[in-house]
Amino acid sequence: MDTLGNIVFDKGDTTRGLELMKKAVDGAPNSPGIRLNYARALVRPGRRMRRRRSLEALQHLGDKFGGQAEVTKLMQGFVGRPLSGAGLAFG
Secondary structure, eight states: OHHHHHHHHHTTOHHHHHHHHHHHHHHOTTOHHHHHHHHHHTTSTTOHHHHHHHHHHHHHHGGGSTTHHHHHHHHGGGTTOOOTTOOOSOO
16 A cells, blocks of 8 residues: 555656555555655645654664664654653554
């Protein structure tokens, strides 16, 4: 579902693509790669909070997830902006 979501998103149906990617995250909550794909797609305005939550969950994995450099890069826009109530757990 993650791959299909990315394809649909890239073809311009961003709402449906995000829905499919969210279902993929929900179906595989312990898959950091799927969560990172979802966070990448959440760059569009209005999805900032969901993007940050996904990225914070990935940061929380630390060395368990090899994509920390990209997570750090994507998080740069949030520096100094705490998000209250953001859960760090997958799922």
